[in-house]
Amino acid sequence: MQLILLLLSCHVASAAIHSLKHVYTASSEVPNFPEFVAVVFVDGFQTEHYSSITKTTVPTQAWMSRVTADDPEYWKRQTSYWEGQEQIGRVNIEIGKERFNRTEGIHVIQVLNGCEWDDETVEVNGFGLISHNGEDVLILDMKAQRWIAIKPQFLRTQHKWNNDKSWLEFMEHRLTQECPVRLKNSLMYGKSTLQRTELPRMSLLQKTPWSPVSCHATGFYPDRALMFWSRDGEELHEHVVHGELLYNHDGTFQMSVDLNLSLVKRDDWWRYDCVFQLSAVEDNILTKLDPAVIRTNWVEKPSATTLPITLSAVVAVVSILTLATGVTVYKKKKAKSPSDSPDNVELSEKLKPET
Numbered sequence: 001m002q003l004i005l006l007l008l009s010c011h012v013a014s015a016a017i018h019s020l021k022h023v024y025t026a027s028s029e030v031p032n033f034p035e036f037v038a039v040v041f042v043d044g045f046q047t048e049h050y051s052s053i054t055k056t057t058v059p060t061q062a063w064m065s066r067v068t069a070d071d072p073e074y075w076k077r078q079t080s081y082w083e084g085q086e087q088i089g090r091v092n093i094e095i096g097k098e099r100f101n102r103t104e105g106i107h108v109i110q111v112l113n114g115c116e117w118d119d120e121t122v123e124v125n126g127f128g129l130i131s132h133n134g135e136d137v138l139i140l141d142m143k144a145q146r147w148i149a150i151k152p153q154f155l156r157t158q159h160k161w162n163n164d165k166s167w168l169e170f171m172e173h174r175l176t177q178e179c180p181v182r183l184k185n186s187l188m189y190g191k192s193t194l195q196r197t198e199l200p201r202m203s204l205l206q207k208t209p210w211s212p213v214s215c216h217a218t219g220f221y222p223d224r225a226l227m228f229w230s231r232d233g234e235e236l237h238e239h240v241v242h243g244e245l246l247y248n249h250d251g252t253f254q255m256s257v258d259l260n261l262s263l264v265k266r267d268d269w270w271r272y273d274c275v276f277q278l279s280a281v282e283d284n285i286l287t288k289l290d291p292a293v294i295r296t297n298w299v300e301k302p303s304a305t306t307l308p309i310t311l312s313a314v315v316a317v318v319s320i321l322t323l324a325t326g327v328t329v330y331k332k333k334k335a336k337s338p339s340d341s342p343d344n345v346e347l348s349e350k351l352k353p354e355t
């Protein structure tokens with residue numbers, strides 16, 4: 001699941017790159033989690049879902065249902081494909097237990113593969129990555145048509161897979177020829193969602209009068225955005241701290257940039273602007289550094305009239321910050337690495353599609 005979160009951050013602030021990603025997770029002894037879960041993401045949106053509990057592949061975006069009109073067998077075909085992968089996943093978990101000499105406890109194998117397509121340069125990239133218990137163990141170098149073991153324990157697997165030239169060519173075809181076609185189709189179905197632009201709501205937040213002023217933008221889409229502070233129209237690089245790009249639950253994004261005010265004279269405030277730029281949108285959004293619009297929860301001497309207003313501001317600020325930390329997409333938890341060198345060619349089956 002860490003992998004899934006990581007993926008969502010993959011094309012942050014890059015050019016017009018679209019992606020189709022398959023992620024599947026085979027696991028054992030993970031409480032309240034199915035033994036096998038497969039999900040597909042298009043531009044970071046989950047578009048379909050299969051699990052060993054439901055035994056069926058369903059669209060998870062309304063627009064993805066439109067595929068049925070062009071390809072009536074699509075969902076049935078996906079279901080039988082994932083059912084096959086589920087069987088292989090179960091076998092792999094058992095093999096993993098045996099090879100790692102550890103029958104007890106949690107085993108999780110995750111496979112990520114897919115493609116990226118740059119709609120400006122029309123460049124296509126295929127990728128593949130396998131992890132065991134949260135650690136990446138094998139990565140596909142599509143251009144060189146070979147697998148690279150990230151963990152030395154997997155060198156033997158690397159050699160074995162790299163000697164299977166016909167499988168490598170098959171993978172390349174699937175990831176760099178078939179995948180981009182599916183990706184472009186999905187983008188067409190989801191055009192109104194995926195290729196829209198949404199402008200953010202801007203706010204200036206400050207904890208205390210001595211704290212940096214945080215310029216916060218939320219609700220924008222896509223994630224190809226730039227944000228900075230300027231003085232007299234010139235971008236500032238000093239006394240500025242850029243926050244992470246965060247993912248909102250509704251599929252939009254948020255971001256912030258802090259300005260340390262300790263060296264800014266009060267008379268000069270009007271010279272400062274927070275600038276937000278969204279790709280494909282010509283006009284920048286400027287937010288003037290204005291004490292009147294800064295929201296804060298800091299109160300010198302609370303009085304009966306200001307308290308209710310201030311409290312609601314506190315709640316607003318706190319809920320924004322909680323949301324921000326709750327869905328940070330950059331974290332990747334590390335787990336223990338496997339201790340053996342498995343000859344697990346069966347893992348390769350997990351990347352093989354239906355024929």
Ligand SMILES: *[C@@H]1O[C@H](CO)[C@@H](O)[C@H](O)[C@H]1NC(C)=O
Nearest residue numbers: 098099100101102103339340
């Ligand atoms: C597997 O683990 C057991 C118990 O820890 C140990 O006695 C045995 O030697 C191990 N086998 C291998 C092949 O490492």
Ligand SMILES: *[C@@H]1O[C@H](CO)[C@@H](O)[C@H](O)[C@H]1NC(C)=O
Nearest residue numbers: 210211212239260261262263
């Ligand atoms: C702001 O800048 C001042 C002066 O450079 C520095 O002492 C202070 O620690 C900075 N504050 C923050 C929150 O970074």
